[in-house]
Amino acid sequence: MTTGPISVVGASSPTATSAERLAELIGAGTLHPPMYASLATGIQGLVSDGRLGVGVRLPAERELAAALGVSRVTVSAAYGRLREAGWADARQGSGTWTQLPATSGVVAAWVPGGPREGVLDLSYAAPPGPPEVTDAYAQALTELPRHLGGHGYTPLGLGELRARIAERYTARGLPTTPEQVLVTCGAGGAVSSALRAVLGAGDRLVVEHPVWPNALDVARELRARLVPVPRDLASGPGFVTAAHRAARQTSARALYVVPDFSNPTGATLTEGDRRSLMVSMQQQEVTVVADEALADLALDGQEPLAPLAAHGRPGAVLSAGSISKAVWAGVRVGWLRAEPDVIARAAAAASRDHGSFSLVDQLAACALLDGYDGIAARRRVQLRAQRDALVTALREHLPGWEVPVPPGGQSLWCHLPPGVSSSVLVDTAEELGLRLATGSRFGAGHAFDDRLRLPFTAPVADLERAVELLVEATGASAGRSPAAPRRHLV
Template sequence: MSAPTSSSAAGEAAERLAALVGRTTLHPPVAASLALSLRSLVADGRLPVGGRLPAERELATALGVSRVTVSSAYRRLRESGWARSRTGAGTWTSVPDRSGVVAAFVPGAPRDGTVDLSYASPAGPPEVADAYAAALEALPHLLPSHGYLAGGLADLRARVAERMTARGLTTTAERVLVTTGASAGVSGALRAGTSPGDRVLVEHPTWPNALDVLRMIGARAVPVPRDPTATWGAAGFPGALHRAARETSPAMAYLVPHHANPTGGVLTAEEQRRVAASLQQHDVLTIADETLADLALGPEGGPEDGPGGTGDAADAPPPLAADARPGAVVTVGSLSKSVWAGLRVGWLVGEPSFLHRVASTASREHGALPVVDQLAACVLLDGLDAGLVARRAQLRVQRDALVGALRATLPTWEVPVPPGGLSLWCRLPRGLSSSAVVDAAERHGLFLSTGSRFGTGHAFDDHLRLPFTQPVPVLEDAVARLAAAAADAERAWGAPTTSRGGAVLG
């Protein structure tokens, strides 16, 4: 937050912060609850480090609490290293040197004796090293060139096009743009398709990095509820999306049709057709993130070969773009979840004119794409179908083990079993804050992301994402630490004075 230039501006800054904190989520002891909320906002990245906090009087008025309460909360932040102040100059957010806090979904270095579930990325298989060895053998053939490969390596683009065609979206290499991971693809597409002030439909909850990009470019996220466990009625998610498109005139939409992060939810074939038709009707350019589409796991306790037992591309659901007219959907993909996040190779599939706009911006930011990584990606795509069989089997075992441990240890938590993806989206018992649990868990050597990281405003503080990407013994250890943290949070913060049910926006 920038320094206020008038009493009116100061009041507006305080109102914005009060909205982020959530007036109804504060509970006794209120000063401690407020300090925890502010600390979580800094740790999640929703408050910038070094940003000036509102004056105590303005924030107290905005929150409807006493100035003493705000003063006490600021003092707690200073004592724990999450704020700094100077007499007569105000208070600024900070990060304690000892915390090791890093941006969400950019994990820090492993620390002995800790368990990090703040990100959802599995370990890399041995095939990755073999692929890079093969890439180095192929590299001499490309060294006589300048190394700037417009749009990406031709062989890689051809393989992506073949895989998308096998899934039901007939395409060619000319409609594929290689990016430095899926995140760069999503960011590039959003930047190319929106301007400051534009509205963008997003499913709610959603992948946090997409929300971060929208904030950076000045676009406005329009959340549309998508909860696989909710009772929607006849219209369902497609109906809610249709209404939002009709009422807000968005420029774009960002969706994860298959095994969404964090819920693991999947659009049925009929839902997908209705979503594509509705967004097309309202002329909304859609980004369909298919990064997790290959990770179908089936029901809990299902057969070892699971759905799509061969791992073939044709076993994955058809992309959203297959149900839309050409140019209406830009498809995002990568190998980060199906193989390894350390391989920074992703792609966009769409109209060449739009991809050219994305590529022009990207080339100014980072120049050439990494050639060796692309060569390795070619090798990994050739063996991906076989590798997915083992990957799915491993994830299925880990998912079921995590579900079983949570049900046995924390029986009051709601633990839906997702049909795929990499994480559980757990609903906490009424009165238990994910911010409080995350704060307590760190003291037990367990690192998590708050539920509110996956939504707009202060939504989903009553949820927690738990990835099942680590070995079973590690997951069972994590649940034991989580139970201890939940007990600490309940003792330290007590129950809120109001229900959190109204906090879920959209």
């Protein structure tokens, strides 16, 4: 059993963050007396939510002091406080490094933390699992014996599962063969594989903004240079125009976009926007990574649109999908749809990491896909009712909030009243038993502290209770300084 702090520093060259980058993430204007404590809390929060990795070397004290406009003594005291609490470690001759205390309970990635008694957790957007999951795994176990005579490795994915996924793409208007499908660990694994296939250090990646945090984390790990393009429910064709301009001006290598019901805003590209976007990106030889994990969650009776890749030439789009959003996040089965040469490279890279994906999970996924349309339809009915209940409660009890209603997806992207800090509100809400994610976690930099994502994946009673706690937190947080507080994992 590990009793010491958790550190991730391997034999390879260590990573570091510059003083300017760390100052940007913290925000000098958010620091308040005592300055050293505020700075330490800010750095701890960045490590907690994954924006500052574990095993990263912090800037020299003098450099960070200059970047933040504070004294070197302040930075030295902040580093000392982090070391005392187990969030950093000093090494002779090599500076100060981030780490995790063994008792922190933090994963330092964009996944939910463990359940805590008495805490209503809306920091993630994932509904409870339907009964079909149990049935699917029972069926998988009955089919498992016919595979036991082999070695059990399926580096590309189980053939029958890849065939089912290909059939679904074909039915949606994108002819696909099993050779164009790689089974992954959820849509996150597919997005990660896609970005790794197209990006190198220094390449520019255009991203919708706000954006799913894990995509940002992978891009930063690859040392890509982010080019944010604003996108929300009101963007419409303006997003396509802005993405075109951003790609042209920066010579971007790739674009990451969620065509359907983007997380967190719920924005969707129309059929015309999809065609225009693909014309633009192909003209500039920009590869599109399309995250389609939420494509089946249209909540207002809309007809499903064709995948983005249906509007591009072969190889122009790498498509990520998953059954986790409509079914259950505990079924970690996703896929990457691309040309066979990309699939082969991605599979080779993935197999070096984990060898192969669980055969039992893939057999269960086959059963779930066979009944997927019915499961997804019931999920849409459930999410629609929960969305409407949450919107009603917010407009009744927090009328100063702007609450755009998304046509699908799993969350609201709320605009807070002037002077209300998402960071402060989230920190205060946690003290009252409500766990949320700060708006800034969805930004490339120190953006969106005036926004808050609220998933509507929980039962109606829990959502109404969450609004009650938000009302209480709003009152309790009045007058507090936005001191870069704890941004817990989700």
